[in-house]
Every structure is written in structure tokens, then in C-alpha cells.
Amino acid sequence: xxxxxxxxxxxxxxxxxxxxxxxxxxxxxxxxxxxxxxxxxxxxxxxxxxxxxxxxxxxxxxxxxxxxxxxxxxxxxxxxxxxxxxxxxxxxxxxxxxxxxxxxxxxxxxxxxxxxxxxxxxxxxxxxxxxxxxxxxxxxxxxxxxxxxxxxxxxxxxxxxxxxxxxxxxxxxxxxxxxxxxxxxxxxxxxxxxxxxxxxxxxxxxxxxxxxxxxxxxxxxxxxxxxxxxxxxxxxxxxxxxxxxxxxxxxxxxxxxxxxxxxxxxxxxxxxxxxxxxxxxxxxxxxxxxxxxxxxxxxxxxxxxxxxxxxxxxxxxxxxxxxxxxxxxxxxxxxxxx
Amino acid sequence: xxxxxxxxxxxxxxxxxxxxxxxxxxxxxxxxxxxxxxxxxxxxxxxxxxxxxxxxxxxxxxxxxxxxxxxxxxxxxxxxxxxxxxxxxxxxxxxxxxxxxxxxxxxxxxxxxxxxxxxxxxxxxxxxxxxxxxxxxxxxxxxxxxxxxxxxxxxxxxxxxxxxxxxxxxxxxxxxxxxxxxxxxxxxxxxxxxxxxxxxxxxxxxxxxxxxxxxxxxxxxxxxxxxxxxxxxxxxxxxxxxxxxxxxxxxxxxxxxxxxxxxxxxxxxxxxxxxxxxxxxxxxxxxxxxxxxxxxxxxxxxxxxxxxxxxxxxxxxxxxxxxxxxxxxxxxxxxxxx
DNA sequence: TACGTAACCGGTAACGGTACCGGAAATATC
DNA sequence: GATATTTCCGGTACCGTTACCGGTTACGTA
Numbered sequence: 001x002x003x004x005x006x007x008x009x010x011x012x013x014x015x016x017x018x019x020x021x022x023x024x025x026x027x028x029x030x031x032x033x034x035x036x037x038x039x040x041x042x043x044x045x046x047x048x049x050x051x052x053x054x055x056x057x058x059x060x061x062x063x064x065x066x067x068x069x070x071x072x073x074x075x076x077x078x079x080x081x082x083x084x085x086x087x088x089x090x091x092x093x094x095x096x097x098x099x100x101x102x103x104x105x106x107x108x109x110x111x112x113x114x115x116x117x118x119x120x121x122x123x124x125x126x127x128x129x130x131x132x133x134x135x136x137x138x139x140x141x142x143x144x145x146x147x148x149x150x151x152x153x154x155x156x157x158x159x160x161x162x163x164x165x166x167x168x169x170x171x172x173x174x175x176x177x178x179x180x181x182x183x184x185x186x187x188x189x190x191x192x193x194x195x196x197x198x199x200x201x202x203x204x205x206x207x208x209x210x211x212x213x214x215x216x217x218x219x220x221x222x223x224x225x226x227x228x229x230x231x232x233x234x235x236x237x238x239x240x241x242x243x244x245x246x247x248x249x250x251x252x253x254x255x256x257x258x259x260x261x262x263x264x265x266x267x268x269x270x271x272x273x274x275x276x277x278x279x280x281x282x283x284x285x286x287x288x289x290x291x292x293x294x295x296x297x298x299x300x301x302x303x304x305x306x307x308x309x310x311x312x313x314x315x316x317x318x319x320x321x322x323x324x325x326x327x328x329x330x331x332x333x334x335x336x337x338x
Numbered sequence: 339x340x341x342x343x344x345x346x347x348x349x350x351x352x353x354x355x356x357x358x359x360x361x362x363x364x365x366x367x368x369x370x371x372x373x374x375x376x377x378x379x380x381x382x383x384x385x386x387x388x389x390x391x392x393x394x395x396x397x398x399x400x401x402x403x404x405x406x407x408x409x410x411x412x413x414x415x416x417x418x419x420x421x422x423x424x425x426x427x428x429x430x431x432x433x434x435x436x437x438x439x440x441x442x443x444x445x446x447x448x449x450x451x452x453x454x455x456x457x458x459x460x461x462x463x464x465x466x467x468x469x470x471x472x473x474x475x476x477x478x479x480x481x482x483x484x485x486x487x488x489x490x491x492x493x494x495x496x497x498x499x500x501x502x503x504x505x506x507x508x509x510x511x512x513x514x515x516x517x518x519x520x521x522x523x524x525x526x527x528x529x530x531x532x533x534x535x536x537x538x539x540x541x542x543x544x545x546x547x548x549x550x551x552x553x554x555x556x557x558x559x560x561x562x563x564x565x566x567x568x569x570x571x572x573x574x575x576x577x578x579x580x581x582x583x584x585x586x587x588x589x590x591x592x593x594x595x596x597x598x599x600x601x602x603x604x605x606x607x608x609x610x611x612x613x614x615x616x617x618x619x620x621x622x623x624x625x626x627x628x629x630x631x632x633x634x635x636x637x638x639x640x641x642x643x644x645x646x647x648x649x650x651x652x653x654x655x656x657x658x659x660x661x662x663x664x665x666x667x668x669x670x671x672x673x674x675x676x
Numbered sequence: 677t678a679c680g681t682a683a684c685c686g687g688t689a690a691c692g693g694t695a696c697c698g699g700a701a702a703t704a705t706c
Numbered sequence: 707g708a709t710a711t712t713t714c715c716g717g718t719a720c721c722g723t724t725a726c727c728g729g730t731t732a733c734g735t736a
Contacts, residue, residue, distance in 0.1 A: 004479065006722060017686045022724060030684055052453040054722035057395045058691055064454070072418070077410040084436060088443075093450050096434045098422060105426075112431050115390040116402070141342065254622055281619035284592055344692055355716045360694060368714055392692035396721055 005046035013042050025050070056117060064093040065307060066118035068109050069149075070101045070126045074279050075296055079149060082300020083122060090308050092119075103128035110134045114141070119311060122303050124149040127192075144310040148303040151193055151320070158310065159320035160303040164194045167292040167325040168201025171246045171274045174290070174327055176209045178335045180244035180272045184217040184235055186228050186252050195220075198248045198276065217242055221252075228255030236263045244272035244333070250279045253289055257332075273332040287331035295323050343384035351380050363388070394455060402431040403645060404456035406447050407487075408439045408464045412617050413634055417487060420638020421460060428646050430457075441466035448472040452479070457649060460641050462487040465530075482648040486641040489531055489658070496648065497658035498641040502532045505630040505663040506539025509584045509612045512628070512665055514547045516673045518582035518610045522555040522573055524566050524590050533558075536586045536614065555580055559590075566593030574601045582610035582671070588617045591627055595670075610671040625669035633661050 007021040014021075016035060024031045024039040031039075042048075056062040065087055069076045080096055087094045095118060099106035106126045111134065113121065120143045123135065132154050138145045139155075148160040168185075175183050185202045188195030199218070206213055219235065221227040228247060235242060236259060245260075247253040253275030257267075265271045267287050275282065278293035302321050309316050345359040352359075354373060362369045362377040369377075380386075394400040403425055407414045418434055425432045433456060437444035444464045449472065451459065458481045461473065470492050476483045477493075486498040506523075513521050523540045526533030537556070544551055557573065559565040566585060573580060574597060583598075585591040591613030595605075603609050605625050613620065616631035640659050647654050 008722075018723080019687075019725090020685055022722095023685085026724090032684065035684085049449075049453055051395075051455070051722055052450075053391060053395045053400070053455050054691095055724080056454075057389075057391045057693095057721090058723045058725090060691075062391070062454075072410050072415040077415060080410070081436065081438075088446070093454070094435070097432070098419065100419075108426070111387075112390075115387055116394075116400075116431070117389070117391050281622065284619065285622060286624045346692075356693080357695085357717075358715055360692095361715085364694090370714060373714085389692055392721095393694080395691090395723095396693050396695090398721075 004051070005043075005048045006051065007048070010039060010042045010046055010048060013046070014038060060117070061119050062093075062117050063091060064095050064118050065304075066110075066113040066121045066123075067094055067096045068099055068106060068113075068121065068123045068125075069096070070099050070124060072096075072098060075277055075294065076124065076149065078296040079124075079300035079303075082297040082302075083304040084300075085297075086301050086304040086308070090304075092308070099126040101126045101128060103130075107134045110137070114138065118143070120144040120146075120307060122146050122148060122307050123152070125152055144307060146303050146307045146310070148299055156318060158306045158318050160299055160306065161320065161322055162194075162294050162299065163322045163324050164197035165201040165204070167276065167294075168198035168246070168248070169205045170201075170325070170327045171276070171290075171292050172202045172205035173209070174329065175244045175246065175272050175274060175333060176205060176211065178244075178268070178272060178333055180333075180335075181211060182214070182217070182240065182242045183211075183244040183246060183272075184219065184242035186219050186221060186231055186245060186247040186256060188220070188223055188248050190220050195248060202246060214240075223249050223251060225251045225255040228252035229259050230255075232256040232259035233262070236260070236265070242271070244274075246274045248276050250275040250277045250282060250289075250291055253282075253291070254285075257285065257289065267332045268335040272335065274327075278328050282328075283330065290330045290333040291328050292325045293328050294325050299323055342389070343381075343386045344389070345386075348377060348380045348384055348386060351384075352376060398455070399457050400431075400455050401429060402433050402456050403642075404448075404451040404459045404461075405432055405434045406437055406444060406451075406459065406461045406463075407434065408437050408462060410434075410436060413615055413632065414462065414487065416634040417462075417638035417641075420635040420640075421642040422638075423635075424639050424642040424646070428642075430646070437464040439464045439466060441468075445472045448475070452476065456481070458482040458484075458645060460484050460486060460645050461490070463490055482645060484641050484645045484648070486637055491531075494656060496644045496656050498637055498644065499658065499660060500532075500632050500637065501660045501662050502535035503539040503542070505614060505632075506536035506584070506586070507543045508539075508663070508665045509614070509628075509630050510540045510543035511547070512667065513582045513584065513610050513612060513671060514543060514549065516582075516606070516610060516671055518673075519549060520552070520555070520578065520580045521549075521582040521584060521610075522557065522580035524557050524559060524569055524583060524585040524594060526558070526561055526586050528558050533586060540584060552578075561587050561589060563589045563593040566590035567597050568593075570594040570597035571600070574598070574603070580609070582612075584612045586614050588613040588615045588620060588627075588629055591620075591629070592623075595623065595627065605670045606673040610673065612665075612671050616666050620666075621668065628668045628671040629666050630663045631666050632663050637661055 007018050011018040011021045021039055024036045067083055084094050097109040103126055121138050135155055146158045151159045151161050187199045219231045221231045245256050247256055267273055275289055275291040278291040282289040282291050345356050349356045349359045359377055362374045422432050435447040441464055459476050473493055484496045489497045489499050525537045557569045559569045583594050585594055605611055613627055613629040616629040620627040620629050
């Protein structure tokens with residue numbers, strides 16, 4: 001039981017040629033129903049399993065799609081689940097690799113994938129990634145790539161991303177509607193795409209509501225919780241302290257929350273807080289925290305869908321799909337009850 | 339730039355045979371240093387990339403290891419990260435698939451992996467999985483498998499699991515040390531391995547401390563938060579209500595916490611609570627919740643390590659590695675201060 | 677009857693490598 | 707100087723499958 005049956009075995013068994021077996025197995029039209037049936041029967045009997053490696057080697061594509069993500073946190077892993085969903089549906093196998101936010105890892109992964117002939121790449125680039133030659137190699141081989149979550153500049157490829165500006169806008173606008181007037185933003189690192197986009201939304205909302213922008217209310221800091229904690233602590237010390245904070249990630253919101261509590265301020269009365277991503281834990285905190293929710297699953301599905309389209313029709317247009325987030329309002333920012 | 343260079347191309351270029359090129363590329367001893375160098379140079383120049391598919395096809399193994407997990411939650415995804423770590427180190431590529439806790443998906447995934455000739459399987463089975471033929475197929479083909487996280491009965495293979503009994507023990511013992519005497523357990527579904535093991539630890543701790551077991555304090559319910567909430571609600575109504583609860587997952591602990599708060603009880607004074615897994619959010623709740631922490635990363639690394647060992651030395655012994663969890667004590671159970 | 681046309685099937689090359697065998701040249705051994 | 711031994715390299719079969727090119731056979735049509 002160690003050796004796997006091949007089409008040769010079943011050909012021998014029936015005294016037909018391997019070509020006939022090959023055709024019968026893929027239900028080609030030029031095989032009689034009789035032989036087709038007997039071939040199928042013998043295949044069943046011998047527990048024949050096609051050797052995908054041999055097929056892939058022959059036909060030069062593998063029906064597997066490479067997926068590279070910086071990590072598998074809540075957001076990314078549900079996006080991957082979305083990719084998985086439609087890929088499986090369409091008969092593709094998904095190969096997931098994590099770059100761990102490391103450029104080196106990402107390059108290694110792309111190289112391995114290229115060598116094993118994945119049919120293309122769906123990628124959310126690492127934060128370290130500044131050059132894109134490793135990705136361009138896919139294009140040189142005419143393999144489709146689609147970027148999601150984080151967009152890839154310099155590369156002409158479909159993108160599936162969140163409308164980050166809109167996310168920043170609805171979060172800020174909501175705070176304004178709740179009567180907050182001196183709203184700070186804990187933005188991410190400067191020059192980072194999503195960070196700036198979310199901040200643009202913030203600025204737009206302020207402008208639309210005729211609120212002036214106070215530079216002191218715009219804080220750039222790392223995504224992590226501790227930075228946000230210290231930044232908030234500083235922010236709350238100032239004489240004209242903000243009465244609301246919008247953070248562009250939930251982790252940062254947590255940091256801000258801790259600083260707020262330490263300062264003895266109450267949410268939402270003294271100060272409002274809105275995060276980004278809507279991680280499940282937010283509804284467990286006291287107070288529960290408002291957040292902007294991404295359609296993660298849909299983003300994943302969309303990315304895979306577009307990928308498969310491009311795989312089939314050589315020159316489908318290169319689009320960038322922008323999905324809208326929704327605001328989940330909870331206690332931390334709900335000051336007005338109607 | 340569309341076609342990839344092959345050893346044939348570089349052989350032609352140098353007027354040597356493809357065998358020589360093949361040998362030179364893998365640094366075989368019977369090629370002179372001179373030709374080796376020139377071959378390497380030309381390979382570089384032509385951007386030669388070995389076709390892994392061709393190699394795998396020829397040598398009948400792929401240097402990729404299949405990993406199947408029920409999902410990619412906090413625990414599992416860091417275990418996968420551990421697997422990734424050592425696999426990459428050892429030159430293996432990892433192929434991760436999620437079964438979504440579905441038996442059908444799991445079977446599909448194993449089948450695809452078998453067809454694409456992964457070198458073996460590292461698996462945490464889905465909760466639906468009751469039959470194991472799809473896994474046995476790997477063994478029939480002499481492919482190593484190792485089970486982790488959830489053990490696989492009926493299959494003779496190395497296991498890497500947590501010492502769940504010990505986990506239950508330290509959690510319960512800690513509660514006892516803190517002066518709690520009437521300790522309930524929210525166990526998982528009956529007949530589930532990890533559930534029973536953790537409960538055994540609970541029972542052992544009670545026995546060692548000469549506390550009698552009250553059957554009403556043992557609740558079997560689903561892993562999810564809502565069940566735990568309702569179960570706890572019932573539990574707290576009884577006249578002789580427990581003064582501490584140990585839940586075998588953090589999700590359940592959350593459910594219990596909500597019920598406790600609703601009832602107006604204070605942790606840790608009125609009632610103690612300990613969860614399992616130590617998900618990051620626990621330290622953000624009020625009160626912060628104690629929990630048993632798994633060495634997730636280590637479990638993943640260990641699984642991969644054992645896997646690779648078995649891959650290389652045909653008959654290394656079949657062990658089951660049992661890693662110890664540690665207890666993280668937080669506010670929800672810390673009643674005695676020294 | 678003869679011929680054209682489907683319908684069906686077989687033979688074979690090829691995909692990119694590896695492994696094995698064997699041979700020639702260079703070197704060592706006596 | 708003849709033989710034995712390395713050292714280095716080429717030839718070739720082969721892995722499992724598909725694609726392509728033909729060749730039979732059977733059947734319909736004139």
C-alpha cells in the first residue's frame with residue numbers, strides 16, 4: 001500500500017493506452033462512454049489519486065495561490081479566511097505565509113513561492129517593505145498579483161483596501177455629533193498610507209463642521225499600546241486638553257483608555273474615545289469602546305475574487321476596490337441619548 | 339523575460355552536459371572548481387531559479403510540510419508561528435490550511451495536500467473529526483504526521499500537547515490557596531479530551547486539599563461565551579453558590595464575568611475567577627482576570643521539531659510531549675496579599 | 677462499392693531535473 | 707613504462723502526466 005497507483009497502472013489493467021486513461025479521467029469528449037466507465041471503475045478500485053505535482057509540472061501551473069501576510073492577527077486572519085473561502089470554492093489551494101513584518105522573510109517567502117510555481121500572489125506587504133523587486137518578479141513571469149489591506153505603491157496591480165479616509169471621517173464626525181469639539185487624533189507613523197488616509201478623514205470632518213485644526217491635537221506615534229498610553233498622558237496634561245480622542249487602531253485605543261482612567265476622567269462624559277478595527281474585546285471593556293469596523297471577510301473575498309478573474313482573463317482592468325467601514329458606537333463615545 | 343532559465347540553458351551556454359550543471363549547482367564533489375565557478379556565474383547571469391516542481395516531482399518529496407488547524411485564533415496562530423519558525427529554519431516550507439472546525443474541510447485539505455505531495459502533516463484536528471481515515475492515508479504512504487494541541491486517538495503518532503491536567507490543577511489549587519472553598523468548574527463538552535483533562539486536574543486539587551466534590555459545581559457546557567454566561571447565572575442563583583469559578587477557556591471566563599457582575603458580586607472578594615489560555619485582553623478587563631497560560635510558541639516549535647526528526651530518521655520513537663502551562667495571577671483571584 | 681467523415685484510441689515527445697552508469701583523461705603507484 | 711586509481715564529465719533513463727499527431731474502425735452517403 002505504499003506506492004500510489006498511476007494512470008499507467010490502470011492502463012495496463014485494461015489494456016488501453018495511457019492517453020486514453022488520461023482523457024477519460026478528465027472526461028474528454030473523445031472517449032466512448034463504455035471505456036470511460038470501466039476506466040473510472042478501475043481508478044476507483046486502485047484508489048487512484050492524480051499526482052498533482054506531475055500535472056503541475058507538465059501544465060506549468062499549480063492551481064495554488066500564494067498569500068503573504070505580515071501576521072495572523074484578528075484582522076488579517078479573518079481576511080485570509082475570506083480569501084480561503086472563495087479560493088477553495090474555485091478549486092484553488094491557498095498557501096499562507098507570514099512575513100512577521102520582516103522584509104527578509106517576505107522576500108524569502110516570495111522566492112520560495114515563485115520556485116514552487118504558485119499561480120500568483122495575494123499580498124499584504126510588511127511594514128518594512130520599501131522596495132518591491134521581489135514582487136515585480138511575479139509580474140515578469142506574467143503571474144497576477146493583487147495587494148490587499150496595505151496598498152503597494154510602484155506596482156501596477158489591483159488593490160483591495162479599506163476606505164480609510166472614510167473611516168477616519170465617520171469616527172470623527174460621530175464625535176462631533178456627540179458634542180465633542182476639541183478632538184485629538186492618535187495617528188500612526190508619518191508617511192504610512194493608512195495612517196495618513198485616516199487622518200485625512202479626520203481633517204475633513206473637522207473642516208466640514210467648521211472646527212479649526214489644532215496641530216497639538218495631532219499625534220504621530222507607533223501603533224503599539226504603550227506609545228499611545230504615553231502620548232495620551234501628555235495630551236491630557238495640557239491646559240486645553242482634548243475632549244475626545246480618535247485612535248487609528250484599537251491597540252492604541254486601549255493605551256489611551258488606560259491613560260484616561262489614570263487621569264480620573266470618565267468616558268463618555270469627560271472625554272470621548274473611538275478606536276479602529278473593532279476587535280472583539282472592545283465590547284468587554286468598561287466602558288465598552290466605540291470603533292470603526294472593517295469588512296474584513298469581504299476584503300479577503302474580494303481580493304481572491306479579483307485575483308481569480310485576472311487569472312482567467314488576461315487583461316481585465318486593474319481596479320482598486322475600496323470597501324467602506326462602518327462605525328460601531330459603544331459607551332466610550334455615546335454622550336447624547338435620543 | 340517571460341521564460342525561466344533552466345539547467346539546459348546554462349549547459350548549452352557553456353557546452354557542458356546538463357548532468358554537470360546539475361551537480362555543480364548542488365555543489366557535488368565530482369565537479370572541478372573551475373567549471374563549478376563558471377556554471378555558478380552563468381546561473382547568476384541568467385537569473386537561474388531551480389524549478390522546485392520538477393525537482394519535487396523527480397525526487398518524490400517536496401520539502402513542504404502541511405499544517406492543518408481548525409482556525410487561526412490567538413492560540414493556534416501563535417502555535418503556527420512556532421511551527422513556521424523552525425520549519426523555515428530547517429529549509430521547509432509550510433502550507434497552512436484552516437478546517438474551520440469542519441470535518442469536510444479537513445478531509446478536503448488532507449486530500450489536496452496528499453495530492454501535492456507534502457512531506458507530512460502537522461495537525462490539530464477539528465472538533466467534528468471523529469473518524470481518522472483521511473489521516474491514516476498519510477501513514478499508508480509512510481508520511482510522518484504529528485498531532486498537536488488536540489490529540490488524535492486511534493492514530494499512532496507523536497503528540498505535542500499541553501499538560502491540561504496540570505493546568506486544571508494549578509488553577510484550582512491557586513484558588514484553594516486563596517481561601518476559596520466551594521469551587522465550581524465550567525468544563526467543556528463531555529468526552530472532549532482537553533475538557534476532561536482539565537477537569538481531572540480540578541478534581542485532583544480538590545482531593546489533595548480534602549475538599550469534597552459537589553456534582554452541582556461541575557458544569558458541562560459549550561466553549562462559547564453565551565453558554566458560560568447562562569451557566570454561571572444559574573450557578574449563582576443556588577443557595578450554596580460557589581465562591582470561585584474555574585473556566586477551561588477565556589471565552590467562558592468572560593461569560594462568567596458578565597454574569598458575576600450582573601449579580602452584583604465583586605471579584606476577588608465575593609468570588610474568584612480563573613480562565614484558560616491567557617488571551618491578551620484579560621489584562622485589560624476590570625478586574626483583570628487570572629488565567630492559565632500555554633507555551634503556545636513552544637508547542638508549535640516542538641511539533642515542528644519532532645516532525646522534522648521523524649522525517650529524517652525513519653524510526654525515531656513515538657513520543658507524546660507534554661508541555662507545562664503556567665498560571666498568570668491577576669486581580670480576579672488574588673484575595674490574599676502577603 | 678467506394679469514399680469521406682466522425683468517433684475513438686495509441687504512440688510519443690516533452691516538461692526540468694536527478695541518479696546512475698560508464699568512460700576518458702589525469703594522476704599516482706609500482 | 708605499464709597498470710591502478712582518481713578526478714571529472716557525458717549519456718541516458720526516468721518520474722507521471724498531458725498535448726499533439728496520427729492511425730483505425732465504423733458508419734453514413736453517393
